[in-house]
Amino acid sequence: MAAALERFLKSSTYLGEIPSGALLLNGNALYPWFIVVPHGDYTEWVDLPMELQQLLLTDINTLSAFLKGDDKVEKINVASIGNIVPQFHLHVLGRSSGDPAWPGPVWAHPDSKAYQEGEIEALKTRLRETLEGFVAA
């Protein structure tokens, strides 16, 4: 695994690869929260080669469609922020009006919950079955 990914793995789990890069799951189980990390030394969206931006656009669509399949998801948030970790990464996550941070942003919200045993494996199975272009780790 690339060194650039290691910084993310303090708070996330590596799920596998999608066309635009590594697919991570944020460790906060309060939200279905994916993080996409394209491989390469990029900081801003505009720094990504156009071919990679196209793959990212496709992955925004496939991840959003996956999140829409979750009855609890009422709104999808897509964001590249990176004020703390400058390595380019994109958040794609599901929100619901009952979640702790609603309607505020999840970033910097203090509440957190750990995943229970088996939950991440179950998610990976669902991704393997339904997320186009996903190759599980």
Added chain:
Amino acid sequence: MAAALERFLKSSTYLGEIPSGALLLNGNALYPWFIVVPHGDYTEWVDLPMELQQLLLTDINTLSAFLKGDDKVEKINVASIGNIVPQFHLHVLGRSSGDPAWPGPVWAHPDSKAYQEGEIEALKTRLRETLEGFVAA
């Protein structure tokens, strides 16, 4: 102007049109903060027709290049959140390590500052001169 835009104009100024839709300036002068609102009844990124997504991708690039031309901008944030206003809109804004919300997110941060007379007109002039595809209001 479309009715969908009116909700945004309580806190933003309409600057004009870019290829993917209306270009607004958030009224908080603490950050150079653009909001892009594609025309049409869309909520999620994935709801936008692919042609419109391509225009949005182009506009992310041109707006980011514009922000990179500002010496004070150290990081660009690109985000579609919409938990409060569901009409699809994309934030493209510049951050610096000296700004009030740094390194936290700007959304839901309480600090705000009004634009001074002439500042928005000066910005529009710079956009007219340098932002590809911009048609000033």
